Amino acid sequence: MSDVKIEGQVLGGYPRSRIVRRALRQYESGSYSLLDRERVLHSSALTVIGVQVGQGFPYVVDGMLDWHDIFRPYAEAWRNVTPTGLLRYFDNNFFYRIPLFTGEPEPTDPVLAPRVRSYAPIAEPSKLKVVIPGPVTFTLMSSNRTGVSDEELAEAIARLLAEEVSLAVEAGAGFVQIDEPILSDPKASKDHAALAAELSSMIASRAGGAKTMLSIYFYSPKPEVYEGVLETKVDYIMLDLVDAGGAALRLLERKGCPGHGVGLGVVNARNVYSDEYEAVKGLVEAAMKACQPEEVLLTTSTWLDLIPYKYSLRKTRLLGYYTHRIAGEMGALLALAGGE
């Protein structure tokens, strides 16, 4: 029996089912009440939570089915920020609305805590995971007309996100994921990595007893960027082993993952084919050989909301099945909801 602990975890949001799409459309057109809309969202969130709980994942997401993009709930909730025109989201055929900051953002009602209160009791024995945009990604993908530098804006965003995290953990969240996909962009620099490490550490420090993870997906960060984020004080750092392929494995070989558990994005969340077991296992073995972590999270390569709904459920089941099988074959400790 190996001392390594392995668990499975879906990285982020789920796509909307037909009934959710229709409910949101009808709400927007005025033919559905807010209550009708919330009822559909709630029941649909229960489905995606149930699929994850059924796989034994210790931490599950509510699917974020009502979020139009990762920035939107904050761009709508905070003062001095407005969602504006559309821009392509990395290399996906998906567009987000560019948040326009016209002054220092100010909080109104919390975004995460109320949903944690709604869904945490339903998720038992799993705990709820909350996912936030990393402050560097948030800043660099926004339009900054505040009159302050991007770094200062990122700090302001980080302060608000830290407060969000603190309230979410108080409400029952057991895991906090900070998404910094911008760090996989070829334009990302050592300075970006240093800022992300500093601000993510600050956010994670407000997570109380919850586990924390910095996730970088869509491609592999440059070596100097990865080296920079290794300073982040979080429990796990996640890399996308599907899209980044060999580049991410080479990073793990060269730089390791000192001081952290590692999140391995091994189930392709951007394609619909069923990932082959041997290929997934090969990635996990190569990564574990490269950096010899004590704790491993097997995850989807990114959020599941870039593929159709039925495939997102299939990928969740694959991730669960493969996690169990890999842990068994490697003689590793399998972490399951409600006990190991």
Added chain:
Amino acid sequence: MPGYEVPRKFPTTVVGSYPKIGPADKAIKMRRSGEIGEEEFHRIARESIRMVVEDYLWAGVDILSDGEQTREDMVVYFAERMDGYREGDWVRVFDNVYFRKPVVVGRIGWRQPMILEDWEYARSVAQGRPVKLILTGPYTMLEWSFDLHYGDRRELILDLARALRREIDAALARGAEYVQVDEPALSTRPFREEAELLKEALDIVFRGVGAKRIVHICYGELERILPYILEYPVDQFDLEMKNSGFRLLPHLKEYGYDKEIGYGVIDVHSFQVESVEEVKEAIDRLMKADIVGPEKVYIDPDCGLKRLPREIAREKLRNMVEAARLAREEW
């Protein structure tokens, strides 16, 4: 049809898409629900195409497009009309707007003309001005589809290229003068191997084509792959410049760029209308960079205008055309 002389210096053009106007949106929905067939669909959309062309003519654009009024999505439109694809399940494009991301389930093949009817209709109302034939390129088709058949990106992209070439050949037989292939997906993965994969496909798409051969690429970090794309078999790169602050110019200079350039001077993500002076300054900036002469420069927006309100799109084009006119006097 009366002839139209495209200005020798700084001709103005568009990248392709225009806000949906007239009955196009409704026609797309009716076709999708099965209320109308393909023939009726294109017949209804003619009114929209005519309105788009009228807007271009009002603004004074030299080389036009059909505004892509029948294209709900740049990939889906072609996938629905090629062999080898099936309609996919719903995937989000933005907000609560979804499209059926196509799935490759068999060998890709060209069936019959896909865009020629709209293109020919646009030509018929363009008052003699040339109309570009605009296709979604093989790399973008590859990247923005799901593949359940090939399992090999190279094989798939080459078959896509062959299918698109059949469409181009049909257009050439009908007198196409400008053929543009849109590859927005390329700059999202700015890696040498990706650029080389597209080159192989473009060799199929463009080899021996007697019309002006254009590839449109936008956003992303194009400078990373510039050395690898300069050998593409095209006459013109149509590039987004305004949105990225003309960052690419020194790189073009460094690599001795000598093809024609479609020079993006209008930010299609901004509702703020660029002034004539602003656009003229952008043109001056290119000229001062001393990369290519004015006869190799085509002035156009960064990308398609489809996400803008119609009135803003019109005003942007109008100012762009006026700035090009002023530039012709100076350069």
